[in-house]
Amino acid sequence: MSFAHFKAYTDRLYQTDKAFDDAQPNRLNRHRHLEPDSAEFLASLVISKRAKNILEIGTSTGYSTLWLGYALAQINRANTADSATLTSIDIDEWRLLTARNHLRTLQFDHNITLQQVDAKDFLRQSTAHFDVIFLDAERRFYVDYVADFKRLLTFGDMLIVDNVISHADEVAAFLSAFEQDSNYLCSTLSIGAGLFLAVKQSKD
Numbered sequence: 001m002s003f004a005h006f007k008a009y010t011d012r013l014y015q016t017d018k019a020f021d022d023a024q025p026n027r028l029n030r031h032r033h034l035e036p037d038s039a040e041f042l043a044s045l046v047i048s049k050r051a052k053n054i055l056e057i058g059t060s061t062g063y064s065t066l067w068l069g070y071a072l073a074q075i076n077r078a079n080t081a082d083s084a085t086l087t088s089i090d091i092d093e094w095r096l097l098t099a100r101n102h103l104r105t106l107q108f109d110h111n112i113t114l115q116q117v118d119a120k121d122f123l124r125q126s127t128a129h130f131d132v133i134f135l136d137a138e139r140r141f142y143v144d145y146v147a148d149f150k151r152l153l154t155f156g157d158m159l160i161v162d163n164v165i166s167h168a169d170e171v172a173a174f175l176s177a178f179e180q181d182s183n184y185l186c187s188t189l190s191i192g193a194g195l196f197l198a199v200k201q202s203k204d
């Protein structure tokens, strides 16, 4: 599939879901996709890192998952030795079903696992190694994830968080847990709603 075809599909999905979101008074009913600029930047980070094992927290209906899936497909096309994988989790069954349909339509369902689970439970139980973690879920719970992120992230791994400028107050304590820790190099990028990057720079 060409990039133009992929882009046209994801642009349509973004516009359709945005129109849906604009008509929802209740924030929790909205699909709340990350901005297209952020999605493309996320995919370029994943490709440049040649990520092997990606975790997304907050699938929604699959807009960001499609971009991660696209990056994954590019990595696997370039390197046939061992396949890169993506695990995307969400607490909402209907959104995951919708995301699965989009992934199937674009034939991105290889090496991608969608799982219905609370992020807190998933992280607490996980012993897997993820070299890229993309966090885009319910911000008030992020502080509960800090200890598990720090347990899971090893040298060179990258945590990416969306909405850190649009909702700066809500994520301040979470970001500070990384910014105040000399094991991490942290950056806040003014792309879309604001992306935060924390890269584990030490072996400890």
Ligand SMILES: C[S@@+](CC[C@H](N)C(=O)[O-])C[C@H]1O[C@@H](n2cnc3c(N)ncnc32)[C@H](O)[C@@H]1O
Binding pocket: 031, 032, 033, 034, 057, 058, 059, 060, 061, 062, 063, 064, 065, 089, 090, 091, 092, 095, 117, 118, 119, 120, 136, 137, 138, 141
């Ligand atoms: C901002 S949306 C994700 C948008 C998606 N990343 C995108 O750009 O297309 C947040 C998602 O997090 C999910 N969510 C909320 N709380 C969660 C939790 N505790 N564990 C897992 N997923 C959760 C919601 O169901 C929702 O689909």
